Amino acid sequence: MDIRIDPLTGPAIAALLQEHLDDMALHSPPESVHALDLERLRRPGITFWTAWEDGALLGCAALRALDAEHAELKSMRTARAHLRRGVAAALLRHVMEEARRRGFRRLSLETGSPAAFLPARALYTRFGFVLCGPFGNYGPDPYSVFMTRAL
Template sequence: MAISIAIETPLQDDVRGLVERLNAHLLPLSPVEFQFKMTVEQMADSDTTLFVARDESGTAVGMGALKAHGPELGEVKRMYTVPQVRGQRVGRQLLERIVGLARERGLAAVMLETGTGEGMAEAHRLYTRYGFVPRGPFLDYPDSEWSAFFEMQLIAERVA
């Protein structure tokens, strides 16, 4: 299956649909107070860049965003692929675009927070296979059993 990935506005009905599906997927996995969701309106802010993956027919099948926290830190947000395309490297392609944009912008690091438990095993595998390493909480995320944190340092690439 051919997939195209582009920067798009989150303020589209099909992206709203992806966000709804992601939220529904996450809801049973952890308490709501430990789910750090962004709305499409928040994703439309100038500090966030959303990538949308589409299949040959133009259907949105995945998304992922880079949220900038100043000139040094980027955060991966709202990573999701529909179940029908899982295992076809769509998530990896989205992650490549997100990390690539962070490199282009000269960010020192990219970090992310994700859930724990069986429902998140695929996500953890994707991040670690791509080169992210576990770390402790960052920004204002609380340290809890419901969150796993990962980072990828990019600054060594800048000075090498």
């Protein structure tokens, strides 16, 4: 698996991110969908990675700096054809290592509270994330679960 910084310009990543946004909309009302589109992922302070194997896009993840010590995991997604193959775990390891390398001391995330997000929450728990309150610009939201971990 090759994990690399992605310029967010190819059709494969555009399609995967649209799939991500569409799935979020299935499980949460519009005001509770916090996933970023292509344009917002291109903003300064965000690094975006994709995972590839034999020319196939496996998944993606992003890291957004909140301040000098705190970063947020964004846009974690595994392509449907590659679920249950360790893609998300590899991407999460990669982002956590990069966050440490950049000097962040805390990594937080927002994910959904509906049952469809149980596999994601289980992954984050396996990697040491614990429940926390809203952070950054988030507010309380019954469709959101906030998690964090020290690096």
